[in-house]
Amino acid sequence: MAELTTSPTAATGAANPATSSTTASPAPGFRSLTEESEVEALPLEGELPAWLAGSLIRTGPALWEAGEHPMRHWFDGFAMLHRFSFDQGSVSYASRFLETRAYRAARERGKLAYPEFATDPCRSLFQRVSSAFTPKLTDNPNVNLTRLGERFVAMTETPIPVEFDPETLAAAGVAWKVPGMLTTAHPHRDRASGGMLNYAVKLGPRSSYRFFLVRPEATEPEVIGSVGVREPAYMHSFGLTERWLVLAEFPFVVNPLKLALGGRPYIENYHWKPSLGTRFTLVDRATGEATGPFETDPFFCFHHVNAYEDGDEVVVDLCAYPDAGIVEDLYLDRLRAGKPITKPELRRFRVAPAAGTVAHERLVEEPLELPRINYSRASERRYRYVWGTGAGETGWIDRIVRADLERRETTVWSEDGCYPGEPVFVAAPDAEGEDEGVLLSVVLDGRTEGSFLLVLDAASLDELGRAQAPNRIPFGFHGQFARG
Ligand SMILES: [Fe+2]
Numbered sequence: 001m002a003e004l005t006t007s008p009t010a011a012t013g014a015a016n017p018a019t020s021s022t023t024a025s026p027a028p029g030f031r032s033l034t035e036e037s038e039v040e041a042l043p044l045e046g047e048l049p050a051w052l053a054g055s056l057i058r059t060g061p062a063l064w065e066a067g068e069h070p071m072r073h074w075f076d077g078f079a080m081l082h083r084f085s086f087d088q089g090s091v092s093y094a095s096r097f098l099e100t101r102a103y104r105a106a107r108e109r110g111k112l113a114y115p116e117f118a119t120d121p122c123r124s125l126f127q128r129v130s131s132a133f134t135p136k137l138t139d140n141p142n143v144n145l146t147r148l149g150e151r152f153v154a155m156t157e158t159p160i161p162v163e164f165d166p167e168t169l170a171a172a173g174v175a176w177k178v179p180g181m182l183t184t185a186h187p188h189r190d191r192a193s194g195g196m197l198n199y200a201v202k203l204g205p206r207s208s209y210r211f212f213l214v215r216p217e218a219t220e221p222e223v224i225g226s227v228g229v230r231e232p233a234y235m236h237s238f239g240l241t242e243r244w245l246v247l248a249e250f251p252f253v254v255n256p257l258k259l260a261l262g263g264r265p266y267i268e269n270y271h272w273k274p275s276l277g278t279r280f281t282l283v284d285r286a287t288g289e290a291t292g293p294f295e296t297d298p299f300f301c302f303h304h305v306n307a308y309e310d311g312d313e314v315v316v317d318l319c320a321y322p323d324a325g326i327v328e329d330l331y332l333d334r335l336r337a338g339k340p341i342t343k344p345e346l347r348r349f350r351v352a353p354a355a356g357t358v359a360h361e362r363l364v365e366e367p368l369e370l371p372r373i374n375y376s377r378a379s380e381r382r383y384r385y386v387w388g389t390g391a392g393e394t395g396w397i398d399r400i401v402r403a404d405l406e407r408r409e410t411t412v413w414s415e416d417g418c419y420p421g422e423p424v425f426v427a428a429p430d431a432e433g434e435d436e437g438v439l440l441s442v443v444l445d446g447r448t449e450g451s452f453l454l455v456l457d458a459a460s461l462d463e464l465g466r467a468q469a470p471n472r473i474p475f476g477f478h479g480q481f482a483r484g
Pocket of ligand 1: 143144186236302303477478
């Protein structure tokens with residue numbers, strides 16, 4: 001049975017129903033899936049809202065081998081798209097590997113052809129030297145996807161966003177140019193143009209972070225602003241307010257020359273240098289001028305949650321870790337062995353540019369990751385609700401968390417042996433409240449080694465329904481809901 005708890009002090013252990021002696025392991029979520037599926041109507045328990053029409057499309061790694069060669073890290077696997085479509089209370093499902101250059105080459109050769117996040121192809125010395133001058137970049141978009149105008153695009157952190165057909169899930173070429181070598185798979189929507197804001201790292205003797213806008217039909221980016229950097233930080237996302245692009249540079253940094261010549265897998269070129277602290281830089285969206293950096297204690301994060309201006313201060317909410325050890329926690333040998341991951345905390349920073357100060361506080365006790373908000377309503381503005389995944393005593397993601405930032409209170413959904421993914425918020429039509437709508441989450445059921453799509457009321461976390469997928473779905477990262 002699923003359980004719900006509400007608690008301002010969940011970390012005390014008073015509200016942790018997820019553990020019991022029967023708890024099944026999350027390990028099946030890290031096993032490769034080779035089959036692609038198409039099912040017209042999934043077996044459904046419960047009743048979905050009549051207004052829920054459209055598709056949840058998600059990406060994530062599904063295959064962690066190239067031929068007989070295993071990959072090493074959760075972030076390495078070949079991308080599969082999963083689509084759950086909702087129509088008049090029924091749910092269909094389709095899944096398909098993205099036929100990218102990296103995926104095709106690995107299938108043809110029986111080994112990896114392009115370096116992934118933490119796994120390199122086997123290469124001769126000559127190949128290593130030549131690749132330093134003409135780096136081969138993977139186009140394996142297993143991290144996130146976005147809709148820009150009529151285009152659907154899957155992304156990773158290389159500058160090769162891959163367009164795909166939302167009906168067939170077939171890859172359809174490179175979507176736009178990225179002005180740099182590294183980028184994020186977490187762009188923001190630009191409310192004014194309907195375009196997409198992101199940043200990229202230009203590597204070279206003089207490296208820089210370049211912020212850019214891609215308009216809905218464009219393939220060429222417009223560079224908005226640039227900030228010079230000697231050793232770029234690994235930043236998986238960034239913040240956005242009505243005035244500022246917000247960069248939080250964690251002291252997990254890379255020497256660009258070593259990245260080119262080091263001969264190590266991509267992420268293993270980054271080093272934790274806590275003496276640098278974490279530095280916030282604000283880039284004016286209108287002028288491109290940078291303010292800062294404003295230094296604070298070292299920490300690491302993957303995901304910004306939201307940011308907004310509050311008088312003279314810029315509020316920046318994110319999921320913080322004490323250091324970059326979480327990247328090491330996510331190697332597959334550790335995950336498959338059941339080693340617990342570091343728990344992130346929902347933290348609020350207040351950057352005061354005039355005073356040059358940065359203050360921070362923890363918002364709720366419950367750990368929170370893979371954050372989602374009501375973007376169309378709350379992004380760049382003062383807001384109240386965050387949904388995400390949490391981790392209890394199983395050591396892995398084993399719950400869905402709703403955080404009320406006004407009351408500093410959390411509500412938790414959990415079910416024994418179940419491991420949910422990112423909960424995507426879908427607002428009800430004509431919703432009045434910020435939290436009026438549903439959450440959609442793909443859950444791995446460790447008891448049956450299957451997966452189901454869970455639909456929760458976003459305000460109460462009460463279950464509305466669940467649709468059984470035809471196969472186990474490996475743990476993925478992010479997805480988006482496209483209204484029908
Ligand atoms: Fe992410």
